[in-house]
Amino acid sequence: MTTAAGRAFAKGHGTANDFVLVPDPAGDWDPDPARVAAICARRTGIGADGLIRAVRSASLEAGAALAGEAEWFMDYRNSDGSLSEMCGNGIRVYAEYLLREGFVPPEAGDGRWWGIGTRAGLKRVRREPDGRWTAHMGPWRLVGGAAAARAASDALVGVPGLDGVPRPGLSLDLGNPHTVVALAGTDELAAADLTRAPVVEPAPPHGTNVELVVPLSGVDVTGDSRADVGEVVMRVHERGSGETQSCGTGACAAALATRLWAGEGAPDVWWVDVPGGRLVVTVEAASGAAEGTVLLTGPAVLVADGVLDPAWAAAQPAPPAAAGLSPVPSR
Numbered sequence: 001m002t003t004a005a006g007r008a009f010a011k012g013h014g015t016a017n018d019f020v021l022v023p024d025p026a027g028d029w030d031p032d033p034a035r036v037a038a039i040c041a042r043r044t045g046i047g048a049d050g051l052i053r054a055v056r057s058a059s060l061e062a063g064a065a066l067a068g069e070a071e072w073f074m075d076y077r078n079s080d081g082s083l084s085e086m087c088g089n090g091i092r093v094y095a096e097y098l099l100r101e102g103f104v105p106p107e108a109g110d111g112r113w114w115g116i117g118t119r120a121g122l123k124r125v126r127r128e129p130d131g132r133w134t135a136h137m138g139p140w141r142l143v144g145g146a147a148a149a150r151a152a153s154d155a156l157v158g159v160p161g162l163d164g165v166p167r168p169g170l171s172l173d174l175g176n177p178h179t180v181v182a183l184a185g186t187d188e189l190a191a192a193d194l195t196r197a198p199v200v201e202p203a204p205p206h207g208t209n210v211e212l213v214v215p216l217s218g219v220d221v222t223g224d225s226r227a228d229v230g231e232v233v234m235r236v237h238e239r240g241s242g243e244t245q246s247c248g249t250g251a252c253a254a255a256l257a258t259r260l261w262a263g264e265g266a267p268d269v270w271w272v273d274v275p276g277g278r279l280v281v282t283v284e285a286a287s288g289a290a291e292g293t294v295l296l297t298g299p300a301v302l303v304a305d306g307v308l309d310p311a312w313a314a315a316q317p318a319p320p321a322a323a324g325l326s327p328v329p330s331r
């Protein structure tokens, strides 16, 4: 919403994946990629991995069909200004924000499921008694189907900072695209240079988020391991944002890939330890090895509220990072 002083925003994060949230119920503020990139810039803007426009589903062409089940739509932009279909950390922070702002009734915080529209369709969220949120992430699938499940990979990934030998990767669709790569150990995970994007072959048509994982099942590094819970450590290079401290859809992809690689009898619940904390992934139902549905649980923290200075906003030139973007990944 715009006041005489400028446009209001909030800042929040989920496991240190951070977002600027901008209320725009009527859908009359549609920032171009350069404006989003300027707001998300770490040194000259507010700084964030992504921007979430809080818009009523009915106010947006992409949300109109979901308006009956989801009053609010998460219009998600990466920090380079490109659109994404879905954000697993962002949707929890968005839910907390909608609740705090009174955009949804207080009962939305009492443990019941309610809907949020996204470009990846309707998602349901629920506030846990401890204040974390669970998002029903809906369907996932292996991009390469049953053949990729049998082969356990469908891509080769060059990871900067390692030995130059491409590693096998597995492509998953969580509404947005992911490629998961297993590394040999935490030393290798630490050595990866994610200031540069991993190179995925064949190149996914709309780009991809790349998760580097080290499965830890059976190894009690955190001192709290449980026999019925799988554990994986992850770093991520996000499409449109670079390395981030966490990625919720990526955590789901990492858990699903690792569960497939672990084979028969692997747990349904996974702890995914990211630089920003821990996410819990619950595989709800799998029809075969190549598709199913999944839930994600984690924290949602609102940090600050502010107002964009109108003079600053008016003065923003297009930053070089925004040049040549293809804003809508049509799938």
Ligand SMILES: N[C@@H](CCC[C@H](N)C(=O)O)C(=O)O
Pocket (backbone or CB within 6 Å): 017, 050, 078, 083, 084, 085, 086, 087, 088, 089, 090, 176, 177, 209, 238, 239, 240, 241, 244, 246, 247, 248, 249, 250
């Ligand atoms: N950090 C998010 C994912 C954000 C979108 C992603 N970079 C993409 O382009 O698909 C998450 O928590 O899922």
